[in-house]
Amino acid sequence: MNKIVFTLLVLCTVGCGFKSEKADLIIHNAKIYSLDEQNSVHQAIAIRGDSIVALGAEREILNKFSGKQIDAKGATLYPGFIDAHSHLYGYSLTQIQLDLKGVKSESEMLAKIAAFKKANPTLKAITGRGWDESEWPTKKLPSRTRIDSIVPNIPLLLGRVDGHSAIVNKAALDLADFNSETTIEGGYVDYNNGILKEVAVQVVADKLPFNITDxxxxxxxxxxxxxxxxxxxxxxxxxxxxxxxxxxxxxxxxxxxxxxxxxxxxxxxxxxxxxxxxxxxxxxxxxxxxxxxxxxxxxxxxxxxxxxxxxxxxxxxxxxxxxxxxxxxxxxxxxxxxxxxxxxxxxxxxxxxxxxxxxxxxxxxxxxxxxxxxxxxxxxxxxxxxxxxxxxxxxxxxxxxxxxxxxxxxxxxxxxxxxxxxxxxxxxxxxxxxxxxxxxxxxxxxxxxxxxxxxxxxxxxxxxxxxxxxxxxxxxxxxxxxxxxxxxxxxxxxxxxxxxxxxxxxxxxxxxxxxxxxxxxxxxxxxxxxxxxxxxxx
Ligand SMILES: [Zn+2]
Ligand SMILES: [Zn+2]
Missing domain, CATH: 3.20.20.140 (Metal-dependent hydrolases)
Known part of the structure; x- marks a missing residue:
């Protein structure tokens, strides 16, 4: 046998039998889209600490690394997804506020406000988000008149689905010292209907007694x-x-x-x-x-x-x-x-x-x-x-x-x-x-x-x-x-x-x-x- 081939054989036998490196986690039997510049696709990945130490073919990674293994059973692995534009704080707030997404009419919105108020009697202000009049039969913006009778004493601000308009009640308008003459630069105020846009929404929102304790x-x-x-x-x-x-x-x-x-x-x-x-x-x-x-x-x-x-x-x-x-x-x-x-x-x-x-x-x-x-x-x-x-x-x-x-x-x-x-x-x-x-x-x-x-x-x-x-x-x-x-x-x-x-x-x-x-x-x-x-x- 040729000397070089023999040496290679010995090396391989040693290499294959002995896992030379330690990893904390190995995920294998996966289709791995690396999204690197060459668009490489792999089958296994080794992780140590918080970082990636190797990617490669199934046997290559399993032979080289010892450590906890997860068999992906042929599923597809991607880099963790990234949201380039979002509002985590605002989103987290929606989890504890009045959610008006998918509401089909102004009356349904009013019913939800009444139910939310009843379920949360100690709130100092009612806030919420998600209404969309373009989904309602009337296609018309809501008005504060009936809201004022449901929530007369504490301020209420409900953002439109896009967050750029809001409906507020009289108590909220009072809190911000708004009246029928009020104008706001970079914003819009419809006092009688309680509709605010842009900067005007922010002005009122900043006045509300938000109560985030944790x-x-x-x-x-x-x-x-x-x-x-x-x-x-x-x-x-x-x-x-x-x-x-x-x-x-x-x-x-x-x-x-x-x-x-x-x-x-x-x-x-x-x-x-x-x-x-x-x-x-x-x-x-x-x-x-x-x-x-x-x-x-x-x-x-x-x-x-x-x-x-x-x-x-x-x-x-x-x-x-x-x-x-x-x-x-x-x-x-x-x-x-x-x-x-x-x-x-x-x-x-x-x-x-x-x-x-x-x-x-x-x-x-x-x-x-x-x-x-x-x-x-x-x-x-x-x-x-x-x-x-x-x-x-x-x-x-x-x-x-x-x-x-x-x-x-x-x-x-x-x-x-x-x-x-x-x-x-x-x-x-x-x-x-x-x-x-x-x-x-x-x-x-x-x-x-x-x-x-x-x-x-x-x-x-x-x-x-x-x-x-x-x-x-x-x-x-x-x-x-x-x-x-x-x-x-x-x-x-x-x-x-x-x-x-x-x-x-x-x-x-x-x-x-x-x-x-x-x-x-x-x-x-x-x-x-x-x-x-x-x-x-x-
Ligand atoms: Zn934006
Ligand atoms: Zn945004």
Whole structure:
């Protein structure tokens, strides 16, 4: 026998019989989509501590590593899902507030208010969210008259499903010193009906006696729902300093169940904090971004459009932050090295914001300033995304939820470049996906489904909505993993399965890149792992 072959044989025998390395957890017999640059697919993965130590073929990993094993029985393993735009605190609050999602009429809403009040007699204020008059037979906004007789003595504020309008009762209006003459810059007040929009909602909300005694418990409850849905990193967009500090405490105690990327609201207080205390970059908590609002929402007809609403002559929406103030915010973010993410739904809001960005973003910069939502785009603004390196951050379930009335609001011409996710993806070569929960459900599979099939996963739409703007399956999967991580400056830690990265994984009973749409609708999360720890098991 040739000497070299003999030596190799000996080495192999020794190597195969002796597991040379220790791992804390080995998952094998899986189809593993790594979503690394080569799109490698593996069968087994070894984890030590909170990180990935190896990926490879079944025998290769099992022969090399000893440790606790999980047999995936052929299921598909992905990087843990990431929601690039969501509101964890707001979502967690909805778990203890009056939930008005799916309410079919104003009378049903009134009945729910009465029942909630009866069930919670000690509350100092009633808050809730989720009503949507476009789902009611009347299609008309509600009015406070009958609410005032049900809840006469304590303030009540109920947000519309998009969070950009709210109905309030007389007690809440009194608390904020609103009367029939009140006007609010960047907002709208209909005193007689108790309808508020944009900044006016915030003014009243800030006055309410919120009573959150146990922040840890509240966030844990919301975060655990995320984990069960396969999410391992989520976002909390637009936070006041008090909530940011609560999160910092939670993270310092090691009690944040998911990784969180926080965006501060652009208040003086927050900028002062960034100036004096700097940013936070811990494995479970990231705070180096600011969220500004350029306009409202299409649902509330407060998104700032170029030209009037197709179904509301004379109304072109609201710029909730003036162009000068936006530029000031951009200047501060630039000076402090912060990432700026601005909510822009209408094409006018987008134009104003990109103009403000262009004063501070040089070609080939890597700041990854983002535009949130990007629902309506003027064609001449498109190439600014590529030129300035601005990241589109979109929510595919918004597209399929808005599909039923988007054409009425926008008219046929503007609809062409609306919810245009494929066109937007082409600008930088990537796009970040999220849900904006609690506006939409937390489910990342619903995001994938809407992005790829341009239909809602619940099957309410009868036809595909602007099907030519669909993402490919791979794009959509990257959008909820590595591209979302990129949009949060977290790609070195999470978003793909590669040696050295954090062991954040999700095991599904469905192969999202190959299964038929029906099978995708029935996807179950079998296992969620964050930082090497099993945090959910079906
Ligand atoms: Zn927003
Ligand atoms: Zn949002």
């Amino acid at each position: 922040f840890d418990k509240l966030i844990n409850r919301g975060a655990n729902n995320c984990i069960e849905a396969g999410l391992t990193t989520v976002c909390d967009a637009g936070l006041p300093l008090e909530v940011l500090k609560n999160y910092q405490d939670l993270a310092a105690k090691g009690n944040l169940p998911v990784r969180l990327y926080a965006m501060a609201e652009p208040s003086q207080e927050n900028f002062h904090y960034y100036k004096t205390q700097g940013t936070v970059d811990e494995p479970f908590f990231k705070q180096y971004a600011v969220k500004a609002y350029a306009d409202g929402s299409l649902g509330s007809r407060s998104a700032a459009l170029i030209g009037d609403y197709h179904d509301d002559e004379g109304n072109s929406g609201i710029l909730t932050t003036s162009p000068d103030s936006l530029e000031k915010i951009a200047e501060l973010c630039d000076a402090l090295g912060l990432q700026l993410n601005t909510h822009c739904i209408g094409d006018r809001a987008l134009n104003v914001t990109l103009n403000a960005y262009s004063k501070f973003l040089k070609p080939n910069n890597d700041k990854r300033w983002r535009i949130e939502h990007v629902q309506v785009v003027q064609e001449s603004d498109l190439d600014l995304f590529g030129k300035l390196g601005v990241v589109p951050s979109v929510q595919p379930t918004h597209a399929t939820s808005d599909a039923k009335w988007a054409a009425e609001r926008l008219g046929p011409n503007r609809l062409n470049l609306s919810y245009a996710y494929q066109t937007l993806t082409k600008q930088l070569g990537w796009i970040a996906l999220g849900t904006d929960f609690p506006v939409e459900d937390i489910d990342p599979i619903a995001t994938f489904y809407s992005a790829v099939f341009r239909e809602d996963i619940g099957g309410k739409l009868n036809e595909k909505f602007l099907a030519e703007e669909a993402l490919t399956r791979e794009q959509a999967l990257r959008g909820i993993t590595i591209w979302a991580a990129l949009s949060m400056h977290m790609e070195d830690e999470v978003g793909s399965l590669e040696t050295g990265k954090k062991a954040d994984l999700v095991l599904l009973n469905t192969d999202l890149l190959e299964a038929n749409p029906e099978a995708i609708k029935n996807t179950s999360v079998l296992l969620t792992i964050i930082g090497g720890k099993v945090v959910f098991k079906k």
